[in-house]
Amino acid sequence: MTKAVPQNKKTLWYNLVFIIFCAGIFLFLWGAPEETTAPLPHDKNHEKFFSMGKKEAEKFCTQCHNPEGIPLPEDHPPKYRCLFCHKKK
Ligand code: HEC
Ligand code: HEC
Structure with a gap:
């Protein structure tokens, strides 16, 4: 039987930062050039x-x-x- 390992807080934090970072890049590439020209x-x-x-x-x-x-x-x-x-x- 495998038991779910409780995710430690640090990993969770890193994942969150990573997701926010990716979202930032995505929004930048998606929206930035078009709106200023x-x-x-x-x-x-x-x-x-x-x-x-x-x-x-x-x-x-x-x-x-x-x-x-x-x-x-x-x-x-x-x-x-x-x-x-x-x-x-
Ligand atoms: C590589 C992208 C690019 C190309 C190609 C380009 N422009 Fe621009 N143009 C811009 C950017 C960026 C600005 C500055 C931001 C703005 O004011 O829109 C600008 C500004 C302008 C402005 C002033 C806009 C304002 O609000 O005062 C005019 C007029 C203009 N361009 C006309 C042209 C003409 C005509 C051509 C072709 C001969 C051309 N552009 C080719 C990107 C480009
Ligand atoms: C018959 C003359 C004429 C021609 C041809 C012309 N323009 Fe313009 N254009 C103007 C004038 C006058 C303005 C400034 C007044 C204004 O903002 O509409 C202008 C402004 C602009 C602007 C700035 C708009 C803004 O929001 O500040 C852009 C971008 C532009 N022209 C792009 C072009 C492109 C691309 C072409 C070719 C497909 C072109 N123009 C052909 C006369 C012309």
């Missing part, structure tokens, strides 16, 4: 891009978003493929 706006400048393919639409972005027009922020990440980061939604 502005999606493609729904306005008259951008509305037409929602019905286009991503690659097709991206050809037009820099007609307005360039240093002489509406410049990107100084600390903007590499801007190849706009719509991978600025999601259509």
Whole structure:
């Protein structure tokens, strides 16, 4: 007969910390990037891009978003493929 070994408190504590740690990582990977990057706006400048393919639409972005027009922020990440980061939604 096997008898359930009472789990000692220390092990329980480690397991709890581990679970919280994993949950933290999961939430970070799941939610973090999406929420901070502005999606493609729904306005008259951008509305037409929602019905286009991503690659097709991206050809037009820099007609307005360039240093002489509406410049990107100084600390903007590499801007190849706009719509991978600025999601259509
Ligand atoms: C006809 C000009 C024009 C074109 C083309 C254009 N934009 Fe814009 N965009 C603007 C203007 C003007 C603003 C700033 C006003 C605003 O916030 O709507 C802006 C703002 C933005 C913003 C910031 C929104 C925010 O919430 O602050 C993002 C992101 C953006 N554009 C992405 C894009 C992408 C991606 C494309 C290509 C698919 C694109 N734009 C094409 C004119 C344009
Ligand atoms: C690698 C991901 C990535 C790519 C690719 C990218 N961006 Fe961004 N963009 C960001 C991040 C991050 C910010 C800063 C956070 C924010 O304000 O949304 C930003 C900010 C902006 C802003 C200012 C938003 C604001 O709220 O003031 C505009 C406009 C913009 N990007 C347009 C573009 C355009 C146009 C392209 C393609 C030529 C592009 N981005 C490609 C990640 C990206």
